[in-house]
Amino acid sequence: xxxxxxxxxxxxxxxxxxxxxxxxxxxxxxxxxxxxxxxxxxxxxxxxxxxxxxxxxxxxxxxxxxxxxxxxxxxxxxxxxxxxxxxxxxxxxxxxxxxxxxxxxxxxxxxxxxxxxxxxxxxxxxxxxxxxxxxxxxxxxxxxxxxxxxxxxxxxxxxxxxxxxxxxxxxxxxxxxxxxxxxxxxxxxxxxxxxxxxxxxxxxxxxxxxxxxxxxxxxxxxxxxxxxxxxxxxxxxxxxxxxxxxxxxxxxxxxxxxxxxxxxxxxxxxxxxxxxxxxxxx
Amino acid sequence: xxxxxxxxxxxxxxxxxxxxxxxxxxxxxxxxxxxxxxxxxxxxxxxxxxxxxxxxxxxxxxxxxxxxxxxxxxxxxxxxxxxxxxxxxxxxxxxxxxxxxxxxxxxxxxxxxxxxxxxxxxxxxxxxxxxxxxxxxxxxxxxxxxxxxxxxxxxxxxxxxxxxxxxxxxxxxxxxxxxxxxxxxxxxxxxxxxxxxxxxxxxxxxxxxxxxxxxxxxxxxxxxxxxxxxxxxxxxxxxxxxxxxxxxxxxxxxxxxxxxxxxxxxxxxxxxxxxx
Numbered sequence: 123x124x125x126x127x128x129x130x131x132x133x134x135x136x137x138x139x140x141x142x143x144x145x146x147x148x149x150x151x152x153x154x155x156x157x158x159x160x161x162x163x164x165x166x167x168x169x170x171x172x173x174x175x176x177x178x179x180x181x182x183x184x185x186x187x188x189x190x191x192x193x194x195x196x197x198x199x200x201x202x203x204x205x206x207x208x209x210x211x212x213x214x215x216x217x218x219x220x221x222x223x224x225x226x227x228x229x230x231x232x233x234x235x236x237x238x239x240x241x242x243x244x245x246x247x248x249x250x251x252x253x254x255x256x257x258x259x260x261x262x263x264x265x266x267x268x269x270x271x272x273x274x275x276x277x278x279x280x281x282x283x284x285x286x287x288x289x290x291x292x293x294x295x296x297x298x299x300x301x302x303x304x305x306x307x308x309x310x311x312x313x314x315x316x317x318x319x320x321x322x323x324x325x326x327x328x329x330x331x332x333x334x335x336x337x338x339x340x341x342x343x344x345x346x347x348x349x350x351x352x353x354x355x356x357x358x359x360x361x362x363x364x365x366x367x368x369x370x371x372x373x374x375x376x377x378x379x380x381x382x383x384x385x386x387x388x389x390x391x392x393x394x395x396x397x398x399x400x401x402x403x404x
Numbered sequence: 405x406x407x408x409x410x411x412x413x414x415x416x417x418x419x420x421x422x423x424x425x426x427x428x429x430x431x432x433x434x435x436x437x438x439x440x441x442x443x444x445x446x447x448x449x450x451x452x453x454x455x456x457x458x459x460x461x462x463x464x465x466x467x468x469x470x471x472x473x474x475x476x477x478x479x480x481x482x483x484x485x486x487x488x489x490x491x492x493x494x495x496x497x498x499x500x501x502x503x504x505x506x507x508x509x510x511x512x513x514x515x516x517x518x519x520x521x522x523x524x525x526x527x528x529x530x531x532x533x534x535x536x537x538x539x540x541x542x543x544x545x546x547x548x549x550x551x552x553x554x555x556x557x558x559x560x561x562x563x564x565x566x567x568x569x570x571x572x573x574x575x576x577x578x579x580x581x582x583x584x585x586x587x588x589x590x591x592x593x594x595x596x597x598x599x600x601x602x603x604x605x606x607x608x609x610x611x612x613x614x615x616x617x618x619x620x621x622x623x624x625x626x627x628x629x630x631x632x633x634x635x636x637x638x639x640x641x642x643x644x645x646x647x648x649x650x651x652x653x654x655x656x657x658x659x660x661x662x663x664x665x666x667x668x669x670x671x672x673x674x675x676x677x678x679x680x
Binding site: 306310315 | 463483486487494496497508539559
């Protein structure tokens with residue numbers, strides 16, 4: 123999951139690769155243009171083949187380590203029988219709610235914290251405490267408070283995901299170009315209007331980078347919560363399959379989680395490309 | 405014609421250092437009057453208080469002593485009757501050119517069919533009619549400053565403030581824009597010409613634009629000389645090459661380079677030392 127490799131706070135807004143150049147579509151130029159993508163694909167295929175061969179030659183035991191063909195077969199079974207859908211739906215819904223809360227609450231909190239020194243200084247210790255403390259440790263307490271239902275899961279997701287977003291947005295607003303503030307001041311921009319019409323669009327690159335971090339961490343939070351709360355979701359499915367020695371099914375669950383993570387990440391990158399083209403050209 | 409638009413009486417302006425808390429005077433005991441419909445240019449050495457003075461008129465720098473009145477009312481902050489053309493164009497990169505020009509009207513809740521029409525007319529006047537839907541990063545430096553000017557005019561200010569708007573441009577673009585500015589200033593005169601206060605360190609620019617040139621000393625600024633440029637408008641390139649033009653420039657340059665009394669200068673150096 124590529125979000126996990128990003129620095130966790132104050133991530134730089136996404137920098138694009140060189141813009142595509144119009145070229146004649148011969149095979150070699152096509153290969154040249156998609157070189158890094160092709161190499162990445164080759165890298166994946168090589169690992170899968172080595173994995174497959176090592177289980178086929180008895181180097182590794184497929185009942186412990188599974189193998190790519192088994193996983194593919196398990197995947198087909200899971201989707202054809204519909205067995206996976208309830209788990210997918212449970213995880214999807216809790217991620218959806220969690221991310222909605224993270225985005226709707228996190229962006230305004232970050233914007234206001236970035237503009238108000240007093241609020242920033244008041245909340246800074248709490249942000250640091252909540253961000254630094256491994257949230258996993260309070261999950262048992264959360265269960266004690268709100269049971270093993272959806273509420274606990276969503277609380278864990280929000281806790282996991284909202285802080286990198288808040289920190290990123292705050293950093294973005296605090297680094298706001300002084301010239302923009304002067305323009306806004308000279309044209310008598312009211313405070314709330316300033317947040318909406320200047321601070322929000324100016325920090326959009328930071329916001330979207332923060333959303334990408336938030337999604338990565340929220341997904342980890344969701345899976346961890348499912349492991350702990352143990353009654354539904356993809357995390358529970360993987361754990362349950364492992365307990366029943368169904369490694370193929372567990373691995374198939376892991377692959378689904380990875381695909382979900384990559385799709386979410388890719389979606390945010392699309393939004394970045396659509397809405398922050400002006401920042402890339404600066 | 406002779407109503408006072410802006411009046412400074414014994415005005416003191418300065419900056420307080422965030423680190424040491426020391427107050428550095430940028431403008432001291434300044435007295436000046438700017439009449440309605442007048443185009444006044446302030447020239448001064450760089451680092452003199454001329455930009456600070458303009459910012460205080462814009463409401464960005466608080467008055468430290470004396471008074472600064474706009475149409476008889478003390479200036480306490482920014483107001484919709486004043487607009488500033490910034491030194492750096494400072495356009496919002498996420499808005500189109502038209503979006504930038506409408507910004508002031510939008511946040512002041514004055515955007516309607518009439519003001520929008522005025523804004524698009526301004527866009528035509530400054531020569532950006534075809535660039536309305538472009539983004540700032542697609543514009544050249546000169547085009548950005550045209551948009552900067554149109555944005556300031558779109559809110560229909562009584563007093564137009566210009567902070568060295570052409571300082572960062574190349575010589576040729578600068579000359580073009582100086583003439584453009586005069587043309588726009590004369591073309592956009594809905595109720596008589598707009599009062600304008602322009603800051604520069606370029607003496608030729610000052611003479612070309614001004615009804616009156618005010619020469620500031622180095623910081624803390626006081627007025628060294630006032631030169632009334634009594635030449636008919638519109639002024640063109642030919643006039644810029646005339647002997648009269650050169651004579652005005654010489655007069656101002658002399659005033660810039662021969663500052664009064666040496667004792668004052670040493671006191672000033674002390675203050676500058678603090679600021680450095």
